[in-house]
Amino acid sequence: MHFEYRVQGGDFVRAGQASSQVKKILKQLNVAPQIIKRVVVALYEGEVNIVAHAFQGKIYIDIETDKIRVILDDVGPGIPDIEMAMRPGFSTASPIVREMGFGAGMGLPNIKENTDRMKISSVVGVGTRLEFVVNLKE
Amino acid sequence: MKIEELVKAVEGNVVCCHENLKRDVELAFASDLMSDVLTVQVDKLVLLTGLANMQAVRTAEMSDLPAVIFVRNKTVSEDMIRLAEDNGIVLIESPYTLYRASGVLYTMGLKPVY
Numbered sequence: 023m024h025f026e027y028r029v030q031g032g033d034f035v036r037a038g039q040a041s042s043q044v045k046k047i048l049k050q051l052n053v054a055p056q057i058i059k060r061v062v063v064a065l066y067e068g069e070v071n072i073v074a075h076a077f078q079g080k081i082y083i084d085i086e087t088d089k090i091r092v093i094l095d096d097v098g099p100g101i102p103d104i105e106m107a108m109r110p111g112f113s114t115a116s117p118i119v120r121e122m123g124f125g126a127g128m129g130l131p132n133i134k135e136n137t138d139r140m141k142i143s144s145v146v147g148v149g150t151r152l153e154f155v156v157n158l159k160e
Numbered sequence: 161m162k163i164e165e166l167v168k169a170v171e172g173n174v175v176c177c178h179e180n181l182k183r184d185v186e187l188a189f190a191s192d193l194m195s196d197v198l199t200v201q202v203d204k205l206v207l208l209t210g211l212a213n214m215q216a217v218r219t220a221e222m223s224d225l226p227a228v229i230f231v232r233n234k235t236v237s238e239d240m241i242r243l244a245e246d247n248g249i250v251l252i253e254s255p256y257t258l259y260r261a262s263g264v265l266y267t268m269g270l271k272p273v274y
């Protein structure tokens with residue numbers, strides 16, 4: 023099964039709508055609640071990163087019998103130093119983003135924690151692509 | 161501990177999902193940083209927060225939290241209520257500060273995560 027969602031940078035009212043949809047789909051597929059939580063927490067952090075740090079993006083979801091593949095592709099400033107961005111506590115979030123409840127520098131490390139495979143590629147001034155896979159069977 | 165007991169303890173006003181007031185909770189976490197909340201991997205967790213926006217409810221949705229307590233008379237918007245109703249999340253407004261609400265609930269035996 024394949025799904026796609028659009029994400030608008032700066033839109034903190036709608037941020038999370040795609041994650042919410044994916045959660046409903048996984049529930050309908052009877053995926054175990056603990057696994058759904060891992061997927062949607064990672065997806066939501068990725069979605070909020072587009073809203074917080076990029077201009078716009080797209081989310082591509084592929085659900086197979088034993089795993090879910092997620093790609094978050096954005097047009098934005100990109101990440102100059104991915105290793106540094108992955109460090110817990112590192113954040114360049116603006117005051118507005120912080121007011122919205124984000125900017126702890128915990129998102130990327132938490133995505134790593136909740137997924138079975140994760141990869142970030144980025145071109146400064148162009149955009150960022152985050153890919154991850156979560157196994158749906160224990 | 162039942163959610164309705166927490167409501168009483170923090171002089172709370174239940175904004176939505178009264179039908180779930182009998183649900184059980186064991187732990188609490190107080191934060192205005194949603195990414196911090198999203199790292200917590202336990203069940204039956206209540207969130208106490210001063211952040212009254214859509215993302216607080218989204219975070220509760222993603223983390224399967226049964227209830228959120230908004231401190232310091234922060235008011236909950238219609239959009240937040242709709243999202244909470246969709247997910248059966250109990251939203252509570254309390255006049256207490258984050259410190260006082262946390263203290264009261266801690267004394268009652270609601271456990272910290274760490």
Ligand SMILES: Nc1ncnc2c1ncn2[C@@H]1O[C@H](COP(=O)(O)OP(=O)(O)OP(=O)(O)O)[C@@H](O)[C@H]1O
Nearest residue numbers: 071075107113114115124125126127128129130195
């Ligand atoms: N899609 C993105 N585009 C550009 N920069 C990004 C993107 N995602 C992450 N970053 C950069 O990596 C940093 C760390 O990201 P991370 O998600 O860990 O923390 P945060 O978003 O700043 O705060 P939190 O996720 O805890 O709310 C960000 O502050 C930002 O500099």
Ligand SMILES: [Mg+2]
Nearest residue numbers: 067071129130
């Ligand atoms: Mg983030």
